[in-house]
Amino acid sequence: MLxxxxxKFVSSLKQKKFREEHxxxxxxxxxxxxxxxQSKIKVKQVFATAVFLSKxxxxxxxxxxxxxxxxxxxxxAQVTANEVxxxxxxxxxxxxxxxxxxxxxxxxxxxxxPGNLGTIIRIADWFGIxxxxxxxxxxxxxxxxxxxxxMGSISRIKLHYVDLIEFLEGFKDQPANLKFPVFxxxxxxxxxxxxxxxxxxxxxxxxxxxxxxxNILPYIxxxxxxxxxxxxxxxxxxxxxxxxxxxIICSEFRRR
Amino acid sequence: MLxxxxxKFVSSLKQKKFREEHxxxxxxxxxxxxxxxQSKIKVKQVFATAVFLSKxxxxxxxxxxxxxxxxxxxxxAQVTANEVxxxxxxxxxxxxxxxxxxxxxxxxxxxxxPGNLGTIIRIADWFGIxxxxxxxxxxxxxxxxxxxxxMGSISRIKLHYVDLIEFLEGFKDQPANLKFPVFxxxxxxxxxxxxxxxxxxxxxxxxxxxxxxxNILPYIxxxxxxxxxxxxxxxxxxxxxxxxxxxIICSEFRRR
Numbered sequence: 001m002l003x004x005x006x007x008k009f010v011s012s013l014k015q016k017k018f019r020e021e022h023x024x025x026x027x028x029x030x031x032x033x034x035x036x037x038q039s040k041i042k043v044k045q046v047f048a049t050a051v052f053l054s055k056x057x058x059x060x061x062x063x064x065x066x067x068x069x070x071x072x073x074x075x076x077a078q079v080t081a082n083e084v085x086x087x088x089x090x091x092x093x094x095x096x097x098x099x100x101x102x103x104x105x106x107x108x109x110x111x112x113x114p115g116n117l118g119t120i121i122r123i124a125d126w127f128g129i130x131x132x133x134x135x136x137x138x139x140x141x142x143x144x145x146x147x148x149x150x151m152g153s154i155s156r157i158k159l160h161y162v163d164l165i166e167f168l169e170g171f172k173d174q175p176a177n178l179k180f181p182v183f184x185x186x187x188x189x190x191x192x193x194x195x196x197x198x199x200x201x202x203x204x205x206x207x208x209x210x211x212x213x214x215n216i217l218p219y220i221x222x223x224x225x226x227x228x229x230x231x232x233x234x235x236x237x238x239x240x241x242x243x244x245x246x247x248i249i250c251s252e253f254r255r256r
Numbered sequence: 257m258l259x260x261x262x263x264k265f266v267s268s269l270k271q272k273k274f275r276e277e278h279x280x281x282x283x284x285x286x287x288x289x290x291x292x293x294q295s296k297i298k299v300k301q302v303f304a305t306a307v308f309l310s311k312x313x314x315x316x317x318x319x320x321x322x323x324x325x326x327x328x329x330x331x332x333a334q335v336t337a338n339e340v341x342x343x344x345x346x347x348x349x350x351x352x353x354x355x356x357x358x359x360x361x362x363x364x365x366x367x368x369x370p371g372n373l374g375t376i377i378r379i380a381d382w383f384g385i386x387x388x389x390x391x392x393x394x395x396x397x398x399x400x401x402x403x404x405x406x407m408g409s410i411s412r413i414k415l416h417y418v419d420l421i422e423f424l425e426g427f428k429d430q431p432a433n434l435k436f437p438v439f440x441x442x443x444x445x446x447x448x449x450x451x452x453x454x455x456x457x458x459x460x461x462x463x464x465x466x467x468x469x470x471n472i473l474p475y476i477x478x479x480x481x482x483x484x485x486x487x488x489x490x491x492x493x494x495x496x497x498x499x500x501x502x503x504i505i506c507s508e509f510r511r512r
Contacts (some may be wrong), residue, residue, distance in 0.1 A: 009284055083402035115371075119497060126496055156486075184487045193511045229384035230412075240503070241375060247500045248507040254485045255449045256507075 002047070002118060010087060014077050022203075027143035029082040030055075032152050037062075038156035041088050047075060047100070048084040058085075064155050077144040090142055093131075093158040097170050100131065101180065102200045106134045109164060109206040109216050111242060114139050118149020120244035127250040128244050132157055133202070134225050135164040135213075156205070161177035168219040171202075175178055182221045185245055189223030192252045199256075203249055208242050224249065258303070258327055265304070266343060272396050276354035279346050285338040286311075288408050293318075295411035297344050303331060304340040312340075333400040339497050346398055348388075353426050357436065358456050360385055360509060365420060366393045366463040367498060373397060374405020375499035376461070380480040381409035383506040388413055389458070391420040391469075413419050424475040427458075438477045440468050443503055447477035448508045453480075455512075459505055464498050480505065 012018040013026050024044065027036050031193060034056055039061055046064040048056075049072060058064050067075075075085050106129055111117050117139050124132055139146060141159045150157075174180045181201035189195075206212035212220070226240060226248050240248070261459075267280050268274040269361060271449050278302065283292050288314055290387060292299055302320040304312075314320050325332075331341050362385055373395050397415045408473055430436045437457040445451075460476060462468035467478070482496060482504050496504070 019434065100501050119500065122497070123500060125486055126482075128485050128487045130487065217322065226382075226507065226512075228382050230381055231384045231386065241378070243355065244375065244503045246268060247496070251512075254483075255332040 002065065002067055002075070007075065008043075010075050010085070013087065014073040014144060019140070020143055024087050025090055025147060026144050027086060027088055027147050028075060028076060028078055028085045029145065029148065030084060032150075033084045033086045033149065035152035036086060036088055036155055036253050039152075041091055043088050044087050045087040046084060047072065047086075048104065052083040073190075073229065078148065082131070084152045091158075093160060095133075095160045095162070100200075100202075103131070104129055104198075104200060105131045105133060105202050106246070106250075107168075107182075107202045107204045108138045109135050109204055109212050110137045110210070111205065112137075112139055113208055113242070114143050114145035114207065115149050116241065116243045117141060118151075118154075119248050121146070121150040121157050121159075122153045123243065123247045123250055124157050125150075129250065130158055132159050133164070133167060134161045135161060136161055142242050156235070163212075164216055165219075168202075172219070182219050183224050184217070184220035184222070184247060185225065185248075186212060186220070187225055187239060188221045189225035191227045192224045192249060193227065195222065195224055197256055199253075203246075203253070205242055205246050205249075258285050258321065258323055259435055263330065265342070266301075266331050270400060272399065275346065275396070275398055278510065280343050281374050281409075282333060282341060282400050283344055283403050283404060284332060284334055284341045284400065285404065286340060288404065288406075289340045291408035292342060292344055295408075297347055297411045299342050299344050301343040303328065303342075308339040311360075314432055317478060319511075322401075325505045334404065347414075349416060351416045351418070358385065358459075359387070360454075360456060361387045361389060361458050361505075362459045363389045363420070363424075363438075363458045364394045365391050365468050366466070367396055367461065368393075369464055370395050370399050370401035371405050372464065372497065372499045374402040374407075376411075376502050377402070377406040377415075378409045379499065379503045379506055380413050381406075383510050385439055385506065386414055386465045389414050389420070389423060390415060390417045409471070420469075420472055421475075424458075424472070428475070438475050439480050440473070440478070441477035441481065441505060442468060443481055444477070445481035445497060447483045448480045448505060449483065451478065451480055453509050453512055455509075459496055459502075459509070461502050461505075486488070 013024055019025050027033055046058055047067050049069055056185050121203055147154050181198055184204040275281050283289055299318050302314055303323050305325055362380055403410050437454055440460040
């Protein structure tokens with residue numbers, strides 16, 4: 001049985017303000033919580049049904065409580081609660097620009113949809129992209145909808161929220177021998193199928209409806225796009241969804 | 257002002273049973289309805305706010321009514337209604353197996369998530385895939401969540417719901433000179449980056465959690481997969497989401 005205070009505290013973490021204040025976030029569901037328990041993320045509290053507790057062993061250092069399904073429903077940020085909810089510490093990563101030099105890194109410019117961000121984190125994990133740089137206006141990665149959509153990948157990807165302009169300025173005056181391209185997904189870019197890609201650099205993905213911000217455009221060194229093969233003639237096909245575009249671009253970079 | 261009967265009738269179309277009975281579906285939002293009005297889909301009724309009606313001219317043959325935002329909210333199947341709702345005829349396409357011989361066609365085996373199906377329809381549109389064959393257990397494409405997620409592409413893609421086994425049987429005994437591959441996305445498949453692909457055939461996408469059904473597997477002639485570049489070591493990355501996998505596969509087929 002949960003106390004009123006516990007219920008109130010966990011529920012407060014659905015809001016970014018309280019997540020930041022306590023440096024904690026919520027994860028739900030058997031698969032994700034099981035993965036988090038095995039990851040580097042520090043799990044602080046677990047609230048689970050008897051079914052979950054019969055399957056998964058929880059380390060002694062973690063505070064846990066068995067709760068009934070209806071209690072879990074009240075705690076949950078999901079439409080349907082699922083066996084377990086964990087309160088975890090938001091990991092803090094140190095951003096070292098030099099470490100990014102020989103890697104491929106995703107840079108998100110104002111991604112607003114939690115499902116898109118979660119899917120992008122999962123894509124990064126699949127394609128071995130370790131770090132994602134997010135503009136300050138990008139949706140919070142520890143929002144529960146994002147956490148759920150990552151399907152556990154949130155525990156493996158290093159996320160940094162930065163002032164994008166300040167951040168990109170730091171990569172502007174690289175020595176000439178160090179080629180560091182900043183790719184930007186733009187409708188007018190060259191086809192990713194024929195353009196020269198690289199194994200390091202940034203891939204900038206813009207906002208769902210507005211694309212890459214005007215003040216970020218000057219930092220793009222290589223404009224790329226995904227050609228459409230639509231046969232619909234006069235009608236214009238809506239551009240691809242941000243997460244779909246990210247997946248095709250990442251696939252194309254890694255294939256080479 | 258809407259009559260009680262009108263409200264009841266439009267609301268009934270949120271259920272598959274009534275969509276099938278009347279052969280009608282609902283589409284919402286300025287962008288989608290504007291596209292539908294210009295498409296081959298027959299729009300029967302339009303319920304719109306004054307804002308929409310001031311922007312878009314509606315053909316005389318279409319029954320329409322100006323309604324207030326709060327009325328639109330009551331009609332809407334969306335969380336937030338958006339200027340306009342249209343009642344449209346479900347298009348009927350004739351399935352001619354011979355027409356598929358020289359084309360690339362998506363075959364969906366029990367895709368259950370409306371967002372995934374909508375996104376897949378949008379991807380097909382982008383990559384010039386004209387036809388999607390759905391197993392009978394695939395979520396209804398005229399479900400409003402699917403329609404919304406297609407962003408208008410629903411008007412351009414021919415969808416057929418069939419008994420998959422019966423359908424695939426019809427392609428089994430092709431003359432030897434007509435190479436007709438059935439690609440299946442499977443974890444154990446060969447890398448799509450190195451495998452021989454073709455400009456015709458089927459690409460079978462399986463259910464979100466179960467993959468391709470056991471009784472469909474014998475029809476797969478070419479098993480394909482998207483290699484993971486994950487560096488997470490021991491931890492297993494969740495397989496890619498069905499729509500993401502579809503986008504990467506379609507991109508790879510079209511690139512060649």
